[in-house]
């Protein structure tokens with residue numbers, strides 16, 4: 001999961017009156033169509049019309065280095081560079097499997113532009129089945145961008161991705177999902193940067209992706225040197241980008257995988273990278289605010305609702321007991337909305353998020 005942050009409509013509404021634009025966007029779009037004969041990420045160099053597989057090395061530093069798998073599909077025809085990244089949280093498996101499927105299924109012959117696919121950013125988390133963090137340094141791999149070449153492993157990996165993947169791309173899609181302890185319904189995020197031209201393109205990407213709910217993020221970092229999240233590392237560098245989430249709590253549901261694969265292909269069609277006419281997605285519902293409920297103490301969580309349930313303010317979401325089954329917290333919805341995710345497992349520490357509720361824009 002990426003983040004659960006409050007959003008407001010104020011910035012969105014001010015957009016309509018905004019005249020700001022991003023002068024870099026035009027120049028970049030042009031350079032992306034320059035028909036470069038080869039495209040390299042890490043050890044993967046794909047000639048025009050080819051697919052190359054390799055690794056992106058995170059050099060050893062204050063702790064160990066490692067290799068991140070990477071695929072480059074350099075289309076038969078020129079066009080934009082789209083980076084698709086998953087596995088920042090290495091146990092959000094549906095998103096990882098979705099990118100694995102794209103590596104195999106997208107062919108250079110059908111492609112105008114270049115697809116850079118990074119299926120598992122957090123290899124230590126994937127291998128050791130550790131949710132949320134990189135077990136090597138205890139850091140979330142979606143909080144330390146743009147990274148630091150002399151920091152710990154997560155910071156060095158973030159720096160490598162910023163340089164080798166974000167800077168050469170025109171667009172980026174960061175895929176996530178419910179982690180081992182998260183019973184999550186699919187949704188995407190649209191970041192409002194305030195640059196009207198860029199926001200129009202990223203909004204079209206979010207709509208094309210096709211998930212029923214889109215969270216409007218207006219409070220994301222604006223400073224490219226303190227971008228924190230991967231998507232915002234791209235968007236603060238003038239590249240229209242989105243985040244999408246599907247999958248939950250461990251086992252891979254093929255329908256979650258296909259939602260993500262189809263979403264990426266829909267965005268590729270929308271960016272004119274593939275000819276496939278994307279079936280127009282149903283109009284999404286926009287979530288203008290996300291409220292969360294957190295654990296008051298360590299305990300055991302017993303859910304009373306499933307993901308995707310609409311709840312009224314004050315509705316019971318679940319209960320927390322101590323380790324001898326004595327009630328210690330009644331978990332209720334602070335506001336009416338949609339259960340975007342509810343904790344999937346009994347284990348609960350003080351301060352953990354128990355549920356997040358999306359308030360849909362009327």
Ligand SMILES: [Zn+2]
Nearest residue numbers: 001002089176
């Ligand atoms: Zn995640």
